[in-house]
Amino acid sequence: MTIKISGTGSALPEKILTNKDLEQMVETSDAWISERTGIKERHIAEEDSVASLSAEACRRALSDAGKTAEEVDLILLATCSPEMLLPCSACQVQSAIGAKNAVAFDINAACSGFLFALQTAHAYIVSGMYRNALIIGAEVLSKIVDWEDRGTCVLFGDGAGAVFVEASEDDHTGIQSMTAGSDGSRGGVLYCRERAVDYKDAFENEGIHICMNGGEVYKFAVRQVPDCIEKALTKIDLTPGDIDLFVLHQANLRIIEAIAKRLHVGMEHFPYNVDRVGNTSSAAIPLLLDELNKSGKIQKGQLLVLSGFGAGLTYGACVVRW
Ligand code: UT7
Numbered sequence: 001m002t003i004k005i006s007g008t009g010s011a012l013p014e015k016i017l018t019n020k021d022l023e024q025m026v027e028t029s030d031a032w033i034s035e036r037t038g039i040k041e042r043h044i045a046e047e048d049s050v051a052s053l054s055a056e057a058c059r060r061a062l063s064d065a066g067k068t069a070e071e072v073d074l075i076l077l078a079t080c081s082p083e084m085l086l087p088c089s090a091c092q093v094q095s096a097i098g099a100k101n102a103v104a105f106d107i108n109a110a111c112s113g114f115l116f117a118l119q120t121a122h123a124y125i126v127s128g129m130y131r132n133a134l135i136i137g138a139e140v141l142s143k144i145v146d147w148e149d150r151g152t153c154v155l156f157g158d159g160a161g162a163v164f165v166e167a168s169e170d171d172h173t174g175i176q177s178m179t180a181g182s183d184g185s186r187g188g189v190l191y192c193r194e195r196a197v198d199y200k201d202a203f204e205n206e207g208i209h210i211c212m213n214g215g216e217v218y219k220f221a222v223r224q225v226p227d228c229i230e231k232a233l234t235k236i237d238l239t240p241g242d243i244d245l246f247v248l249h250q251a252n253l254r255i256i257e258a259i260a261k262r263l264h265v266g267m268e269h270f271p272y273n274v275d276r277v278g279n280t281s282s283a284a285i286p287l288l289l290d291e292l293n294k295s296g297k298i299q300k301g302q303l304l305v306l307s308g309f310g311a312g313l314t315y316g317a318c319v320v321r322w
Contacts, residue, residue: 004174007065007164010290011056013045026150038253042157042278051092053160065164073130075104078113078282111310113282132166137282146209157278161286180316190311226262249308250274250284
C-alpha cells in the first residue's frame with residue numbers, strides 16, 4: 001500500500017520585494033543576487049501569518065482534491081517560523097478551515113520539513129491509523145531574517161503550499177520510494193536560536209535571527225541531495241534518466257544546476273520558481289508542485305522526484321508516480 005497526492009494548493013502574500021528594492025536596504029545589487037542565486041523577487045508577508053497562508057493553501061488543495069475539510073483525518077504543518085509557540089500552527093489551520101475531525105500538529109525540519117511531513121503521513125496512512133492527510137509547508141521567514149545582513153536577507157521569501165494525500169488503491173500511483181537523513185553534528189552552519197519578541201531586538205542579539213555559513217550549506221547540498229536521490233531511485237531499480245521532473249528545494253538556482261549536472265540530467269527536467277519566490281524553506285517544494293500541477297505541467301503517470309535539504313542538517317527524497 002502507498003499514498004497518492006490527490007490535490008495541491010498554495011498561497012503567497014501580496015507584497016513583492018524585488019532585488020532593486022533590496023538595493024535600497026543593504027549594500028547589494030540586482031546583478032550579484034541574480035548571478036549568485038537566480039533570485040529576482042520574493043513575496044513578503046505584511047498582514048499574513050504562517051497560519052493564514054496555510055489555511056488558504058489548504059482550502060485550495062481540498063478544492064483541487066474535491067474533498068471537504070470535515071473529511072480530513074490528519075493535518076501536518078511543517079514550519080520553522082510559526083507566529084506562536086502555542087498552540088501549534090496546524091491547530092490554528094484546523095480551526096480556520098473547519099477540519100473538526102482532524103488530528104493536527106507541527107513538524108520542524110527546516111527546509112526538509114515538508115518532505116519529512118509527507119513521509120510521516122505515509123507511515124500513518126499505510127499503518128491504517130488515518131485514511132488521509134493535509135500536508136503543509138509554510139513560512140514567514142521575513143520575521144526571523146536579519147534585514148541588515150546582506151548574506152541572508154536577499155535569499156528568503158514567505159509563502160505556503162499544501163497537498164491532500166490519501167491511501168492509493170493502486171500501488172503504482174503515489175509514493176514509490178523514500179529516503180531521509182539528519183546530521184545534527186553540523187547544526188551550527190544554519191541556525192536561529194530564538195525569535196525577537198519586539199523585532200527591533202533582533203539587531204542587538206546575535207542568534208536571534210537566521211545565521212548561516214552559506215558556503216558550507218552550499219557544499220552540503222550539492223553532495224547530499226544527489227546522493228539521497230540516487231539512494232531513493234536505486235531502491236526501486238530506477239536511474240535519474242527515468243525521472244520526468246525533479247521538484248527540488250528552491251534555495252538557489254546554482255545549487256539546482258549543480259545537482260542536475262551531478263545526476264547527468266538536463267535542466268529541462270528541473271523546473272524552478274526560485275527566481276520569483278526566493279527560498280521559502282519548507283514551503284518551497286509544495287509551492288512549486290502546485291504551480292506545476294495547476295499549469296498542467298505534470299501528466300498522470302509521470303515520475304517525479306521531490307528532494308530537499310536544510311538546517312539540522314536534514315535532507316530527504318521521495319519518488320512519486322503522479
Ligand atoms: O535552504 C537552505 C538555506 N541556505 C542555502 O541554501 C544557502 C546555500 N548557499 C548559497 O546559496 C550561497 O553560498 C550564497 C548565495 C549564500 C552565497 O554565495 P557565494 O557565491 O557562496 O558567495 P560568498 O558567501 O562566498 O560571498 C562572496 C562575496 C563576499 O565578499 P568578499 O568576501 O569576496 O569581498 C560577500 O561578502 O560576496 C559578498 N556578498 C554579497 N555581495 C553583494 C555576500 N552577500 C552579498 C550580497 N550582495 N547580498
